[in-house]
Amino acid sequence: xxxxxxxxxxxxxxxxxxxxxxxxxxxxxxxxxxxxxxxxxxxxxxxxxxxxxxxxxxxxxxxxxxxxxxxxxxxxxxxxxxxxxxxxxxxxxxxxxxxxxxxxxxxxxxxxxxxxxxxxxxxxxxxxxxxxxxxxxxxxxxxxxxxxxxxxxxxxxxxxxxxxxxxxxxxxxxxxxxxxxxxxxxxxxxxxxxxxxxxxxxxxxxxxxxxxxxxxxxxxxxxxxxxxxxxxxxxxxxxxxxxxxxxxxxxxxxxxxxxxxxxxxxxxxxxxxxxxxxxxxxxxxxxxxxxxxxxxxxxxxxxxxxxxxxxxxxxxxxxxxxxxxxxxxxxxxxxxxxxxxxxxxxxxxxxxxxxxxxxxxxxxxxxxxxxxxxxxxxxxxxxxxxxxxxxxxxxxxxxxxxxxxxxxxxxxxxxxxxxx
Amino acid sequence: xxxxxxxxxxxxxxxxxxxxxxxxxxxxxxxxxxxxxxxxxxxxxxxxxxxxxxxxxxxxxxxxxxxxxxxxxxxxxxxxxxxxxxxxxxxxxxxxxxxxxxxxxxxxxxxxxxxxxxxxxxxxxxxxxxxxxxxxxxxxxxxxxxxxxxxxxxxxxxxxxxxxxxxxxxxxxxxxxxxxxxxxxxxxxxxxxxxxxxxxxxxxxxxxxxxxxxxxxxxxxxxxxxxxxxxxxxxxxxxxxxxxxxxxxxxxxxxxxxxxxxxxxxxxxxxxxxxxxxxxxxxxxxxxxxxxxxxxxxxxxxxxxxxxxxxxxxxxxxxxxxxxxxxxxxxxxxxxxxxxxxxxxxxxxxxxxxxxxxxxxxxxxxxxxxxxxxxxxxxxxxxxxxxxxxxxxxxxxxxxxxxxxxxxxxxxxxxxxxxx
Numbered sequence: 001x002x003x004x005x006x007x008x009x010x011x012x013x014x015x016x017x018x019x020x021x022x023x024x025x026x027x028x029x030x031x032x033x034x035x036x037x038x039x040x041x042x043x044x045x046x047x048x049x050x051x052x053x054x055x056x057x058x059x060x061x062x063x064x065x066x067x068x069x070x071x072x073x074x075x076x077x078x079x080x081x082x083x084x085x086x087x088x089x090x091x092x093x094x095x096x097x098x099x100x101x102x103x104x105x106x107x108x109x110x111x112x113x114x115x116x117x118x119x120x121x122x123x124x125x126x127x128x129x130x131x132x133x134x135x136x137x138x139x140x141x142x143x144x145x146x147x148x149x150x151x152x153x154x155x156x157x158x159x160x161x162x163x164x165x166x167x168x169x170x171x172x173x174x175x176x177x178x179x180x181x182x183x184x185x186x187x188x189x190x191x192x193x194x195x196x197x198x199x200x201x202x203x204x205x206x207x208x209x210x211x212x213x214x215x216x217x218x219x220x221x222x223x224x225x226x227x228x229x230x231x232x233x234x235x236x237x238x239x240x241x242x243x244x245x246x247x248x249x250x251x252x253x254x255x256x257x258x259x260x261x262x263x264x265x266x267x268x269x270x271x272x273x274x275x276x277x278x279x280x281x282x283x284x285x286x287x288x289x290x291x292x293x294x295x296x297x298x299x300x301x302x303x304x305x306x307x308x309x310x311x312x313x314x315x316x317x318x319x320x321x322x323x324x325x326x327x328x329x330x331x332x333x334x335x336x337x338x339x340x341x342x343x344x345x346x347x348x349x350x351x352x353x354x355x356x357x358x359x360x361x362x363x364x365x366x367x368x369x370x371x372x373x374x375x376x377x378x379x380x381x382x383x384x385x386x387x388x389x390x391x392x393x394x395x396x397x398x399x400x401x402x403x404x405x406x407x408x409x410x411x412x413x414x415x416x417x418x419x420x
Numbered sequence: 421x422x423x424x425x426x427x428x429x430x431x432x433x434x435x436x437x438x439x440x441x442x443x444x445x446x447x448x449x450x451x452x453x454x455x456x457x458x459x460x461x462x463x464x465x466x467x468x469x470x471x472x473x474x475x476x477x478x479x480x481x482x483x484x485x486x487x488x489x490x491x492x493x494x495x496x497x498x499x500x501x502x503x504x505x506x507x508x509x510x511x512x513x514x515x516x517x518x519x520x521x522x523x524x525x526x527x528x529x530x531x532x533x534x535x536x537x538x539x540x541x542x543x544x545x546x547x548x549x550x551x552x553x554x555x556x557x558x559x560x561x562x563x564x565x566x567x568x569x570x571x572x573x574x575x576x577x578x579x580x581x582x583x584x585x586x587x588x589x590x591x592x593x594x595x596x597x598x599x600x601x602x603x604x605x606x607x608x609x610x611x612x613x614x615x616x617x618x619x620x621x622x623x624x625x626x627x628x629x630x631x632x633x634x635x636x637x638x639x640x641x642x643x644x645x646x647x648x649x650x651x652x653x654x655x656x657x658x659x660x661x662x663x664x665x666x667x668x669x670x671x672x673x674x675x676x677x678x679x680x681x682x683x684x685x686x687x688x689x690x691x692x693x694x695x696x697x698x699x700x701x702x703x704x705x706x707x708x709x710x711x712x713x714x715x716x717x718x719x720x721x722x723x724x725x726x727x728x729x730x731x732x733x734x735x736x737x738x739x740x741x742x743x744x745x746x747x748x749x750x751x752x753x754x755x756x757x758x759x760x761x762x763x764x765x766x767x768x769x770x771x772x773x774x775x776x777x778x779x780x781x782x783x784x785x786x787x788x789x790x791x792x793x794x795x796x797x798x799x800x801x802x803x804x805x806x807x808x809x810x811x812x813x814x815x816x817x818x819x820x821x822x823x824x825x826x827x828x829x830x831x832x833x834x835x836x837x838x839x840x
Binding site for chain 2: 181184185186194195198199201202205206209210215218219222223226227322323324327332333334357358359360361
């Protein structure tokens with residue numbers, strides 16, 4: 001094939017990919033046990049954040065999450081047995097993203113754990129993400145104890161059945177509209193989703209009240225929705241995932257479909273190269289710690305799938321929408337604007353669905369393109385939480401995804417289409 | 421008294437006034453019938469927006485509101501009788517602001533109509549404002565018919581008793597904190613209070629559910645709170661009023677304590693000159709109409725007390741917080757910033773309670789000073805709704821309060837302190 005022809009094919013594929021991202025119509029449509037919701041999930045599988053990793057190399061906090069998952073599933077009776085099972089490889093431990101599930105933080109999802117289900121009404125594709133758990137929990141922070149088990153039971157036995165019923169009754173909650181309004185109210189949808197959480201409350205309360213649940217269930221559900229910090233984040237991530245699910249494996253498309261870390265390695269996927277991961281050493285986040293007693297030596301390198309938000313053109317790419325996020329790390333309003341403007345260099349388009357007031361209502365960039373990354377030398381900035389070696393969030397900041405993974409991806413892309 | 425001495429006294433008084441405005445701690449503490457809530461209210465009084473006006477000169481839509489009020493109170497049996505009563509002056513028709521009540525729009529408040537009660541915890545002073553009614557209603561739009569009467573009955577018999585109980589039980593809802601968060605989420609708190617309304621829902625839902633109301637009452641209350649457009653506006657206005665109530669009649673203070681219009685005249689009050697109104701002809705608002713079928717010929721000049729928000733340093737003074745408000749009228753993000761920056765010239769300070777992200781987290785100006793207005797020639801910009809001659813909102817825009825009322829006020833101030 002001539003070089004011109006290849007160039008045209010890539011452009012056409014990228015246009016199609018971008019169109020799909022922009023015209024997606026995402027909604028929160030359900031919340032069910034992972035085993036029922038996620039195709040490919042089974043009783044012996046435990047999902048984790050980031051690219052694949054052998055048990056021996058997995059970071060301690062994620063290992064502990066897997067052990068917690070084994071215990072929660074009663075696949076082992078004691079913690080000792082659980083470690084033995086894991087070490088022997090008798091549990092299938094795999095990347096959540098490989099099943100279109102977003103593993104925020106350590107990203108543990110087991111068969112009985114419930115996941116929010118979001119769907120892109122345009123492609124019909126779905127994305128899944130466990131509900132956020134607040135400051136302590138299994139899925140995000142890898143912490144497992146009696147309190148966490150109790151909360152998981154409430155989510156599985158009370159919250160999910162009630163909300164799944166309500167979502168079915170009301171036909172789902174439009175998350176694209178929530179994110180659009182949030183972007184106008186200083187949310188960048190990764191480390192800040194304050195307005196989005198508030199909108200969610202206002203949208204879910206009426207059908208929740210109408211559903212005729214008993215008073216105790218109603219109070220439990222509202223308590224979880226209103227009082228869990230950043231509760232909408234899970235729906236934001238599942239929505240982004242549902243869109244990215246719809247752009248996987250498009251021939252010639254150079255658009256990034258996944259970016260994630262497991263605390264040891266960072267990995268990305270690209271549309272045309274399908275399920276293949278391209279990895280590099282995970283960097284540390286630069287940012288602000290929640291207490292002066294913590295510093296980088298307490299933190300693990302990038303861990304989590306939440307940069308699914310950046311992959312969909314939000315978070316670090318939409319920094320201009322949420323200057324307060326940058327300010328909390330010592331940056332200025334102008335820094336926030338600059339960050340978004342810089343990211344345009346590596347993106348294929350502008351997301352007009354989410355106009356940002358301080359950009360004179362221009363949208364943030366969307367569609368991270370490995371070709372543009374290689375051409376410009378600019379790498380994507382992702383916002384994220386800083387996770388302690390002991391488990392739990394100890395700060396928030398940002399990091400650049402290193403050039404190496406994009407180079408690897410491009411090499412494989414070039415090989416596939418015989419460009420070398 | 422020497423000129424120096426006077427200057428010092430004014431400075432000291434203004435400092436004190438500003439301190440009180442900045443340190444106010446406002447909360448929504450109740451909702452009761454006006455007759456119970458508002459000192460000075462009685463069965464034969466009907467409140468209206470703006471400065472005092474004789475019946476003959478009152479604009480038609482406000483007159484119709486008064487007639488509606490008479491009928492709602494059953495002070496007359498027929499519309500004909502109501503007109504007769506009003507024309508003969510047998511009903512006491514007076515400015516809402518003279519009783520520390522904010523009359524948004526036409527501003528009708530009668531004895532049985534309920535008002536939200538907000539209180540500044542620091543001074544103990546209160547402000548009152550009828551709940552917003554959506555697109556049609558008596559208090560704001562002067563419309564009275566069977567539907568409006570039914571809604572008033574629901575507010576008086578169901579909503580107010582329930583909410584007043586809930587507010588007492590939970591100790592009130594902190595409106596200062598809501599406005600602070602709103603300012604960070606693109607609300608200027610006069611024509612836009614989207615985030616503030618959402619926060620209110622999240623704050624009131626848990627105590628409302630806990631209160632153990634019967635299901636029907638609960639649904640009715642939530643329906644009103646969630647579905648009434650701009651429902652928080654009333655609490656914002658009553659909160660501003662409670663602060664302004666606390667700075668009335670401070671000797672030597674040149675700070676504006678009221679700005680309002682009745683569709684014919686605009687009027688202002690100043691702290692040191694107490695209850696006296698200084699008036700001028702009401703200007704038309706410049707802005708955007710909700711339909712192309714409307715233009716300025718369909719609108720009445722400035723009507724309403726809602727610029728209590730500007731008097732407290734929000735709305736037009738905080739335009740930078742809400743560029744979308746300016747954009748909807750054809751302005752840019754930079755225009756919004758400029759408007760706030762211009763207003764600093766006539767204000768005594770900066771409201772650090774309400775940092776605005778796009779101003780690198782500087783607060784909006786606060787404390788409109790008639791002295792500075794006269795010195796600079798800059799007059800305050802107020803945002804507001806455009807009201808139809810037939811009643812109802814037909815647009816939104818802004819207007820400058822003309823120099824004349826500030827000149828009159830300063831003349832009286834100068835006379836009082838023998839500066840002439």
